[in-house]
Every structure is written in C-alpha cells, then in structure tokens.
Amino acid sequence: MTVLTSRIDPSSAEHAENRKVMLDRIAEIETEHAKAVAGGGEKYVDRHRSRGKLLARERIELLLDEGSPFLELSSLAGWGSDYTVGASIVTGIGVVSGVECVIVANDPTVRGGASNPWTLKKSHRAGEIAEQNRMPMISLVESGGADLPSQKEIFIPGGRTFRDLTRLSAAGVPTIALVFGNSTAGGAYIPGMSDHVVMVRERSKVFLGGPPLVKAATGEESDDESLGGARMHAEQSGLADHLAEDEHDALRIGRRIVARLNHRKAGGGPALPQAAEPLYPAEELAGVMPPDLKVPVDPREVIARVVDGSEFDEFKPAYGEGLVTGWATLHGYPVGVLANDQGVLFSEEAQKATQFIQLANRSDTPLVFLHNTTGYMVGADYEQGGIIKHGSMMINAVSNSTVPHFSVLIGASYGAGHYGMCGRAYDPRFLFAWPSARSSVMGPKQLAEVLSIVARQSAEKKGQPYDEDQDAAVREMVENQIESESLPLFLSGRVYDDGVIDPRDTRTVLGLCLSFAHNAPVEGTDAFGVFRM
Template identity: 75%
Template sequence: MSALDVGGAEFAERAAAMTARLAELAAAHAEALAGGGPKYVNRHRARGKLPARERIELLLDPDTPFLELSPLAGWGSDYTTGASLVTGIGVVEGTECVVTANDPTVRGGSSNPWTLKKALRANEVAFANRLPVVSLVESGGADLPSQKDIFIPGGALFRDLTRLSAAGIPTVAVVFGNSTAGGAYIPGMSDHVIMVKERAKVFLGGPPLVKMATGEDSDDESLGGADMHARVSGLADHFALDEPDALRIARRVVARLNVRKAGPGPRPDPAPPLFDPADLLGIVPGDLRTPFDPREVIVRIADGSEFDEFKPLYGPSLATGWAEVHGYPVGILANAQGVLFSAESQKAAQFIQLANQRDIPLLFLHNTTGYMVGRQYEQGGIIKHGAMMINAVSNSRVPHISVLMGASYGAGHYGMCGRAFEPRFLFSWPSAKSAVMGPSQLAGVLSIVARQSAAARGLPYDEEADAGLRAAVEQQIEAESLPMFLSGRLYDDGVIDPRDTRTVLGLCLSAVHGAPVEGARGGFGVFRM
C-alpha cells in the first residue's frame, strides 16, 4: 500500500528541507505568541489580568484541542504578527465553539485591518458550520491611524453578530476590560453578556468624549462599569467577580445553550493509519516541478490507510476516491502529477457530483501547476473541460476542505477549490506555493512580451536588462508565493506541520458536521460537453 522508501537518501533530503521550513514557521508563530512583547505582557499581568491564550485555556474543556485559525495574520506587514486577536475552534462544556480573544498587550487590543479580516473570517467559520461564538473582549477599538481601512468594512462585524443570532447560532461576550465606542456594540449585539467587576468598561463615549460632547462630568464606573450595566442599564446578564469567575460563568452559559449538531456523527472507534504520519515530512520534493504520489499522503491520514480509488486508470494525474478520516466519510481529490488534462477535469466533475449525491464532504489535496496548455490541448477542449471541473466545484454544496501540499498555481488552484471558492477550511503545508504561475514561467512570459514589443517597434533588445528584470521578477514572485506570505494575508486558515494533518482534518470534519451535510441534487449550471 506504500512504496515510500523512508530509509532512502531522497526521503532524508526532503525531510531535512521540510524540517528547515518548519523551523521558519515556528519562528513566525513565536512572534504571534509573544503578543506585544515582555514589557506589555508583564504590565498586563501586573494589573491582575490574564493573557488572551490563558483566558482561552480556562474557557475550554481540560485536555481538549484548540484549532487556532489565522495565527500568522499580518505577518510581513507593518503590524504585529497575529493582528492583536486570537481566533479558533475549541470545545466548551462539550460544545464546539468559535472563540475570539483580543490581545490587549498589542496596542491595547486595538483593531487594525488584519484584525478585522481575521475577525470576519472567524464569523464566516461560525456561520457556515453553525458554531456558537464566544468573544473574549478587551479592546481599545480601532487603531486610529488605520481607521480609513477599518471604519467602513468594520460594520460587517456588527452585521455578522446580528445575523448569527437571527440564524439561531448563539453568541456570548465576556468583557474583561475596555469595549468602547464601536466595540460597545459587541456585547450590545451578543445574546449573552458577562462583565468583570471593576474591570469591564463598556460605553459609546468615555468620560473625556462625554465632557466634550455634553459638558457632563462622569467617571468610568458610573458611565460604563460592570456594576452599572448589571444593576441599571441591564446590558450585563452576568456580573463576574474576576476573570476566572467570568470564564466559569461563560462555561455554564454554553452548557445551557442546548446546541445540537445538525450533521451525522462519525463512525465510532476509527482505525488509525497503518503508516507513520511522521513520514509526511519526506514526501514533498524541494523542487515542486518534481512529481510525487499523493496516495502516500492519503494512506497516512485515512482511517486504516484505506482508500477506494475512483477511475484509477482514467485521468491518472488526479487521484480521486473514498476514505474516512476520524470516522467521517470523505471524497478525496489529490493531484498526482501536477498538470490537469481534459480527462482529469472530466473525472473530477463526475466525482464531485457523486459526492453531492451521497452527501459526502470533499477533501482537496493540492499539487497542481494548472490546466495543460498547448495547441493539441486547446483543440481537445481543455477550456471547456477545465470549466466543467470549476463549475462542479463552484456549485457543489457539500463541505469542502483544502490542503495545499505543493504547487497550487493558476486556474488549477481554482479547480481544486482555492480560497475564492469558499472551502469551509483551507490549510497549507510549509512546502506549498501558490500564485498565477511559477516564478520562472511568469518572468519568462514577461520577457517574451517585452522582447516582442521591442521587435515590433524596431528597437534593439537589452539582454542585460532582461536578465536583471527576470531575476527581480522571479525573486518577487517566489517571495509572494510562499505560505507564510499568503497566510499573513489570510489566504489560508493557517500553515500546519504535515504530521498534524490528520488531526487538523479531524477537527475540521467535526466542525463542518455542526451544520447539515447536504449535497446539490442538480443546479450545476450548463456543462459544456
């Protein structure tokens, strides 16, 4: 079932390269974990307050996993990695919830453009999978220097809270500190609100603004303190004595939500894979132009390493078939040789329809350079066949999960359910790359176009300048194709260690079954045959 030579030199070389990338990833994650740095973390603790991740840890059931989402948001930008917000999925009193927690050690927990994108993505996850939302609030509001990028789109946060509530998806706000101005509407629009004594401050305008606007003298407590909101305004449903008490109350609130999953449960006692997940470190080559067999990945993530392949002899550059992961059935589409031809596209479209007929979620394992080009393939209908696959992906209604293992270029990224096609979750391995096309191909195209333009005008072509241009473009596209760059812009939900893939998929599959799992029974639009 596996032909991988784990004792060979090639495996060792690939594993060493992956390990080096994982070290880079760990350094980036360390930036997010550090928050605002020792000075501000120590100041926060000195005030008797817990850091964001410790609040989450007290909220969640003991010894249960937390699937953090978008941990590298803002990486490579002018803002702190992590974007002053922690988001993810965890279990509270046996109920899977989306949890968001402001990190007040980063500029007081204020929101920058990446914070907003990250929060909106968390709400998307909650809505699509019908997961309750628990917001651990302590924020100074918008990061004012970047308000132009926050104010207009920021209203979507309020819209999301009201729509979640209207859809019967519970929302809980636990206020530990400031929740001012627009931030006051977070508890204002949540179904359940808990405030911490002498710490929570919730008001549309603080004492200085009130003084300027009305001439009235006021103080924090009478204007927006937890005691006032619990006794006078009624905004607080629960009055907590301190942070641990607030988190205890939050757990009891979630316990009484009466949440039931709408999707079917997993098969009990799933068998683990027969092959060591650690082997996943040595499968992807350093040069993504070198093909690898995705079946070696599948047998290391699937229950019992069982994979029933569909059409194995037809369109062999795309492996399709049925498996289970942590007891949940999945249909898998995995790129085998990188390029998608007409046969692969047609096979994919049929397979996606079958999954929708059977209400089975789909898992896309990416390693594609895109759809095949050239006269023979254009005449053979590659456009209409690629469009058929993209049509099927676009109109499929079962949950989709994507994992970028290697290359994910061009329209192949779309056909394999890239971010624009709204997979429920999308994760990347450190070996992944994604762009319009490979760096050398893109630089070469620009060179050819420039050369043709010079010839058309009768001008000599500067070969030295061309070489410099190609090198610069290749370097730029290479940097912009890397997973940490893309993850920093929230084009995925996180970069994961390949060895954790089965665990991450299990958590995602459990989450997607919070909502009904129902496929399309038609409505795929017109397939050009």
Template identity: 70%
Template sequence: MSENRTAMLTKLADLDAEQAKAVNAGGTYMERHHRRGKLLARERIELLLDEGAPFLELMTLAGWGSSFPVGGSTVTGIGVVSGVECMIVAHDPTVKGGTINPVSMRKTGRAMQIAEENHLPVITLVESGGADLPHQKDIFIPAGRGFRDLTRASARKQPTIALVFGNSTAGGAYIPGMSDYIVMVDKGAKVFLGGPPLVKMATGEVSDDEELGGAEMHATTSGLADFLAVDERDAIRIGRRIVARLNVTKRGVTAPRQAREASYAEPLLDPEGLLDVIPTDLKEPFDPREVILRMVDGPSEGNEVAFDEFKPLYGPSLVTGWARIHGRPVGILANAQGILFSKEAQKATQFIQLANASDTPLLFLHNTTGYMVGKEYEQGGIIKHGAMMVNAVSNSTVPSISILIGASYGAGNYGMNGRAYDPRFLFTWPNAKSAVMGPQQLAGVMDIVARAAAASKGIAFDEEAGAATRQFVEQMIEEQSLPYFLSGMVYDDGVIDPRDTRTILGICLSVIENQPIEGNLNFGVFRM
C-alpha cells in the first residue's frame, strides 16, 4: 500500500468518525423517539426517496468546532422523489427538539439557495420546537429571511411541500404556513403560534394541544392542512403523490444533450487510484490529469477522447480542457503546480469565455497557493492578469462546481471560483486546506511586520516572544485551514471521499439541468 493511500485512508476513517457525530447527534433521545413509534429524520428521508435512489447529503458537518451539535439539528440534501430531483430539509427532533439555532439557519439558508439556483422543489420534513430561544438574537432576522425564501420560491413556481410529523410551534409554524402543500400527521402534528401555556398566560384561555393546533383541527376547521395522514408513513406516501403531480420538467435539457447522456464509458483510470495520487504533503506537486482521468467518461462513440486538453503548451501550471461526466459536457480547470502565473490567468480567462459561448458548465479543481508574487511578476502585470481571471469567474453565468482537492489559498481561491463566487456546488476532499495563505507564510509575514515595527521604534525585537507568536499563529491558521473547520462554517457543501467524486459530480450536473444553461459574453472591462 502506497504512503499516499495510507495517509488518505487515515483521513477518511477520521471523516467517517466526524460524520457519525451528526448521524448520532440525538444520542439516547433517538431510542426514545423510536419507542414513541416515530421515525428518525434520516429514516423519513429514506422512505420518501424512490427505491434505490441516492441521497446526496449536504453540509453534514455544519457546526463542527462550535458549541452546537454537529449537523445543526437538521438533515439536508438532494434526492429523487417520484422521479423528481428535490431539495429535502428534515428537522431532527432528537437534537434539542429540532429547534433552530444559528448553524441550522446557515445550513437551511444554503439549502434554499441551492434549491433556488437549480429550481428544485423543496420538501421540508417538519418537527421543530421553533427557535432555540437562548440564541434568539442570532436567528431572529435570518429566520425571517427563511420565511421570505419559501414565499419567493412559490412565486417562482418552485414548489414547496411541508410534511408535518410533530411540533411546529411559534416561528416554526410558518414553515408549513408558507408552503404550497401541507400534510399533517393525525395525533402527531401540532402547529400553533403559541402553545397552551403561552395562550393561558397571554389571554387566560385554557385549551389543549389538539384543539389549539392539532392536525385534525387544521384539516377540518382552520384549513391550514391540505391532507390529513393517518401516520408518518402515510404522510410520506401522500408527499410522494404530491411530487408526482407537480408536472416538473428539466429546463436545461436539450435533445442533443439527452442523446449524449444515453451512453457513456466508465473512466479510463480507476477512481480507486485517487487515494494513491494525492501526496501527503500539499507542497508536493502532482499531475491533475491523473485526477481528471479518474473522474471523466472514457472514450466512446461521439466522445473520441476522455479529456480534450485546451492550450496544453501555454500556462502549464493550469490544466484546462473539455470532457464529459456521465454523458454531460463539462469544461475543467485544474491547478497543476500550485502557483498561478500571468499566462495561466490569461488562459483561464479565455477558457471561461469559451465555456460561456458554448453553454458548457465548468468544473474547478483547486490546488493552488495563489497568484505569483515578486518584482518580475508585478512588473509583468500579474495583478491585471489575475483581475482578468477573477472578472471572468465573477461574470460567468454557466453553472459551475468547485472541488478543493489540495490547497486553495489567497486570491487563487477567488480565481478558481471559491465559495465567495457562488459556484452551484462546492465540495472538499479531507486532505484539502484553505485560507488567506499557508500557516508558515502568514506567521512569517506577521513576524517581518513585527520586526519592522520594533526597528522603527528603535527597540530590540523580543526573539523569544516572536518565536512563541509564530508558533501560536501557525497552529491557529493550520486549524482554521482544515476541511472540518471550513465545513463547520458552511463554507462548503460537504467533505467527501475522493472516490465518490465522479458520482457526486454526476448528481450535481443532473441537478443543474433543472435550469436553462446559458452562458454570458458580457464580462465588463478587461484591463489588458
């Protein structure tokens, strides 16, 4: 077994352990939930999906490293329901009653953004006690945006469905209230703005759960419920029936594209080999073609080469070219030697323009330390050339996907379409790192600045204190560069096993086709 494979397998074992924290976040409450005859959030999702359909869970590690449970008391992801790709948001009632905290808000906000950009129906599996009140100051305003997102989705003819299994109280009552379709479980769902204790305190009125907000009352009296389910499985059955009648069509699929997708070859190189390709030290270069050929379709009729490289002799530290993944065309930009020079930036700019001209989605594979610095490169125009690349990325309108397969530092992260540039999806491999710059470089810059400050004041630089500061800064930046930290901040859509990348890309490229794929050639002013 290679050293690279051993190191990656160790990271993947660690990733499994971290993701298990989200799956088991409910602890002993999970068994209590079962004893009440109720399904867990992921069990509800499994029953909702078509038989054998995959579920692309997103942002599993949201909240990692914070004071909140990993996963943010919600499960989000994309799955096929009655033949339709849907965004699914499921409250986890075993984690503090499914209450909404700041992590939950960031996670569901990102899920709604993905649903909007890809015109996905949204199915919310509701069982939530509303706001986590001790943190109300951090969620009050974002929660209002969540309600707004639901109503705007409806206005876009992007269907929203709420399956209510349990409590949906206070602000949580507006989740079903603002959905297009509402299914409530009899004797289970409880939807009210204020529960019996609050009502009694506020008005003196005495009432019980059922007459105040029970499913039968809402189905027969208030009219809030469109369907009354006999139990949780019946609610899921009704939800599937609703989706089947939505008359959803993919807006980005053309006849030629469908023909290409009908038949494709598996990759030339085995995806299993990805574990051997990536070095343990991110400073060690590797050939991104070894990665690309393990992701993209192999040669087949109508697809003569697996990867049709563009400008292979120009700007060699950025590899660009055309390929197909599960029959779907894609343009790929992949960092080779880590550093982006002027030629690489110019090459990327032209390639992004060409992808927009041909309405072809883009895939960015990050392994960059950023744009080259130094007198020679500044005089050669690295700023204006880097700005051209960032301009092209910023104004490109074809859907894009970014995957951090190695380093992603500084403005290189921006030029390679990092999270700030709104790629449709962004995933991270467990070996990747991302920050303003590497830990040693950042600590070194701070050390130089501190020495210069001491010299300007005419005082001696404290070497011992300086060494301690460098060590502290390096450790802090190293920790904040790790994929779990970034995922915990919801700066990616998930940390993934490299071997799953092709499958995940296939799902994402299919999801993207729910919207028209239209490029843009209006890029504003390029500083030449």
C-alpha cells in the first residue's frame, strides 16, 4: 500500500485558528448534549431516585459489559423544537454478554417517558439500525405511552414501532423488553411484541388502560397490580417470561437472555486483527477544517488520520481529481473511501465514483463517504457534456449498491452532491456529522442570490420598478435562514444524522460501525439500474 504523507503543519497559526473554532463548536454541541443527559431536570430526577429507581443511562451502563463502549445515537433529537433535547429516550449500541445490541431506553424523568414526534423518529431509526445490521434489540421500558397533546402527530406513525418489532422477530433478529415501571396504552405493546420479556416485581405495570380508564369505559373497579402488575403477568396472563426481584435483577436476567441467544456475526470479523494506528495523531483533526468552507481541504489529510497505518491505495488519482477514491483498512476491516476535495463534482468525478462503487460491490468491500462538496457542476458547457447523465450514474450506483455505506459530513454537503455521496435518503448504515458540516439544497449565499435573480426578472417582465433596499433585506433574511437550517444542530435535531461527533473520534466511531455492520452479511451486487451512457 501507499503511505500517505501529511502536508499539515500542526504548529502553524492557521491550524491553531481552525482548531480553536472547532473546539468552540464542539463545546456548543456538548452543552446541548448535556441537556439530553439532564433529562427532565433536577426536580424530576430527584423524584425518580426517591422511588428507588435507576436513571435510563444507569440502566444502560449496568446492562453493558464492563468497560465496553456505548455509541449513543441521535442524542440531539428534538433540538430547536418545543420538546426536551433527547426526546425522552436514549438510543445507542453497546456490547451485552459479548453481543453487539441496539438499546432503546425510555427516560421517565421527561414527562413520564411519554413519546412525542421526535421520540418516534429516534426509536424508528434505532429499529432500522437493528434490522439492517441484524443486531438484537433491547428495550428498557418505562413509558406512559403517547404524549397526548401531540397525538395528532404520533398516532398514525406510532404504529410503526410495533410493526418494526414484529418484523425484526420475523427476520430472526431477537427483541428483548425489560420493563421497569409503567408501560401503558401503546407502550404495552412493546413487551407484547417482543420475543423475551422481563418484569420487575411490584414495579412493572403493563396495561392497555389504567384503573381510571377502565372505570370510565366499563365501570369496573380495579387496582394496578391486578390489572397489570408484574406478578399477574408472570403467573396469569403469561406476558412476562421472567419475574425479577428488582431492577438490578432484571438487568442480570436480560444479560443472561442475550448470552443464550447463540448469536453469530454473519459478516465475520476484521481481516487484520492487529490493525496499525495511523501515522498521524487524531488530535490534529481538530485543526483540519477551516471555518470558511470555501477554502479547499485535501481530504487525504483526513484519511491519513483515520485509516490503518495511514496506508491508502488511490484509485484513478489523475482523473476526476475533485473526488479522492481508494482502498484502505480501518480497524482491520477493508474499506473503499470516497472523499470530496471541497469543490464541485464534474462528469469525471461522477464516472470515477460509479466505477469505484461497482468495484467495491464486486469485492464485497464496505464504502466510507467523506462529504465536502457543493454539488454537481452547472453551466451550458457541462450540461452539453452530460453532467445530468453522469451525476445520475453516480446516484444510480449509490442507490443500488448493497455493501454497507458509512457517511461522515466533514464540510459542505449541498444539493445532489449530498445524494451522490450517500446522504440520509440513500440509507447509509450510519451517517454522522462533524460540527463544521453544513447541508442544504445549496449554499446560503447562492440560494439567496437565485431568489433575488428570479424576483428581479419577474419585476422586469411586469415592467415594475425593483426595490434594491428590499432586495438586500430579503437576501440577508434568506441567507441567515438557510445558514441556520444547514447547521449540524438543526439537522441532528431532526434526526437527519445519527449524531454530531468530535472529529478526533472519527476513526473510533467508524471502527465501531464497521463492527456493527458485520453482524449482517457483507455482500455486494452487480444488479444496478440502467446507466445512461
């Protein structure tokens, strides 16, 4: 393999300024993540603890193998909305009894763990990850069901949660529910549709309707225990498979269930068990991206600090130079890398990517996409040269490729370039963003300028005078709006990614995701759509 040589000077003033801006952005993300960790706030956390209960993240920590990592997902869900950051649920992937599992834990300190629209988006994403990567799914349940004031937004899509559980089971992906408290109304179907169910004596309450609702609907007088208590479900209804004495016992039983699943990773382990660390420290990634995304960045500088031994065999290095493609290993797993050189994608880059994606599928090699592009090139010469059909070839290849895809937005990811580089709509196994990332239909300045040109032409056609002051005000307003809507916090809050990560963690995060993906078969395809030549 070819060993990459870095041209970055970590002691330079430029690198120091880039690093300062990046660390400030990381601190901003961490402040928002702290809100999710805080849950419903001190008052409700104290109330929860006074009842002798563990917090959601404490339950997860005790469930996981000691010292093993937990990759939290969608932690900023709901940011910028009327709901608590984190959306009253914690999702992520961790190792339980030696098995990589998707974990979904209700946070009962936030409105009793009730589900709001962002809770659904976050839990649906966790279900997708479990299905695509064939990882057991463990639900740590304590929820009052739907957040009723928002029922119009959650009732219809909420049914997908139960459908996903049954489809996972049908596909042979184990589903496990550990019930720690109330699991009412729609929440009752989580244990009802899971393969394995554990309930806690005198704590778990599972019923479609609580005593007040039952009395209102039927006139029947009942109490929590007889209507839906753990002992009743263990001894009479049969809904509970295991009756735990307390929360710690429930987590112990959950670990034993996973240990008995006889789970095997269909995709196998890394090809190189002893992977070499990159030659350049990950710490330097904090200073790679300039604050101004219009400044070009050689993506090889990122690759050199992520892949094993900084070794990278480049594919077509002299053709389509705005897109770097090549082969490497990452934590011992073979990967193909596609990384933008900040600028636009021309026909050459699109054709190069198309061939490279086909080759990766022939060799069953996962693909890593590092986004930093303003999109496909426009203009008469490029339209006449076939940019539409060549861009379509690349999008066709990405759409139909069946090897695992992993996307990281490190800089700009605008327009159809976002699609061609396997954006969220193209089902990458995982998609993360750096705090420096921006993503929208086009750059803020370009979008504002387009609207200005259209408005000006419209006025000319009507023979009306054009108000230059109003035009400047509208352009500024639009530019500010698009800038705010392209930020990682905004996009992550809408679950358009799986999280905003510290650039220095990129190698670790991708290594974990590669391991997760290998729970499922890693197989390419030669069945692509018709390539328009």
